[in-house]
Amino acid sequence: MGGWETWLTDEAVRRDAAGLTRRLRPRGPDDDVIDLAGNDYLGLSRHPSVVAAAADAARTWGAGAGASRLVTGTLALHETLERELAAFLGQPAALVLSTGYHANLAAVTALADRDTLLVSDAHIHASLIDAARLSRAEIAVTAHGDVDAVAAALAAAGGRRAIVLAESIYSVLGDAAPLTELAAVCARHDALLIVDEAHGLGVAGPAGEGVVKSLGLASAPHVVVTATLSKSLGAQGGAVLGSPALIHHLVNRARPFIFDTALNPAATGGALAALRVLCSQPDLASRIATRVAELSRLLAVEPPAGAVLSVPMASPHVALAAQAECLEHGVRVGCFRPPSVPDGISRLRITTNAGVPDDDWARATGVLAKVVEAHR
Helix, strand or coil, X not given: CHHHXXXXXXXXXXXXXXXXXXXXXXXXXXXXXXXXXXXCCCCCCCCHHHHHHHHHHHXXXXXXXXXXXXXXXXXXXXXXXXXXXXXXXXXXXXEEECCHHHHHHHHHHHHCCCCEEEEEECCCCHHHHHHHHHHCCXXXXXXXXXXXXXXXXXXXXXXXXXXXXXXXXXXXXXXXXXXXXXXXXXXXXXXXXXXXXXXXXXXXXXXXXXXXXXXXXXXXXXXXXXXXXXXXXXXXXXXXXXXXXXXXXXXXXXXXXXXXXXCCHHHHHHHHHHHHHHHHCCHHHHHHHHHHHHHHHHHCCCCCCCCXXXXXXXXXXXXXXXHHHHHHCCEEEEEXXXXXXXXXXXXXXEECCCCCCHHHHHHHHHHHHHHHHHHC
16 A cells, blocks of 8 residues: 555645645534635525425435435425426426436436537536546537537537537636527537536526526427536535436436435425525525626626636635635635636636625625735
8 A cells, every 4th residue: 555655645745736735624503704605696505494494304204315216215305396496497397316416427428328429618517527428428629618619510420419518607717608509509410408507597597597598498409407406596406407208218327317316305305495485586696696796896807697706816826825815804715726627727716695694795895805906
């Protein structure tokens, strides 16, 4: 084991020197820091109705689902969440999985094989990258947001089945994908478009229904949607949405679904309650948009299409220093550093949160303005 221990030590030294070391920092339940680092965009993870629904589901069904979905793990609660989530996003059907990561793995690996061409935007999430690699399909990576490059790759597919991978809103730069144009290109070439709505659900569209539905693409037969339940819905889990034929195929072919224990009852119940809160309070999405515009002006950055602002920093070390100073003043923000950033530029990652009270929001924005000015 001496060789392995030496290698691990060398890797740790290299990461430290580059300012790329990551550490787990447990927090308590009564943390009084203003959290602008997490993904609880709408502040629903602690909403009384959501917490109560999660607790009720655990009392009713137990701490876990008890098995995979195809054994005894499918609960009536899963079916209700799938039905209501599909209706909200304008999709015919949905399939709930244990994480958003698994949703992307399931969709791609069940639909692609060695005879498939995957056309991947250069900025897609790690879960889609891993899914593409696991599928064993040929992968063509295109420049970020380049519709012409996607069209050229599809034209060269040579009659093979083809799938285009994109996100509705990209998490690092915060920009929206040209989905209308991508969908049209896919339709012309009989290709499938898989869109990850992780950062669109609950944030984009007049009522938070996501980018795909707001653009009128939800009924397009060649568009498949994946989503997470852990961001705007404040719970945990993921989903794939599309035609009943697609869902039937995933149930029978998607290994991340077939061989995984079903989403636990508490997370399922919490996500369902959060979805219902969102349906009853469509102004939550507009509150995000208002705060995004305010913070973008204050920090002099391009306003994102979603809830996450990305503030470029000179280096990983500078980004970490700015993050630490924010925390000293009671505001927690995230930090993007390589290899998490597709363009290699370190950034502060600031999550706009609709659930933060107005006075806390005002205090947080004041801190951010001073810290960014000092470190930019």
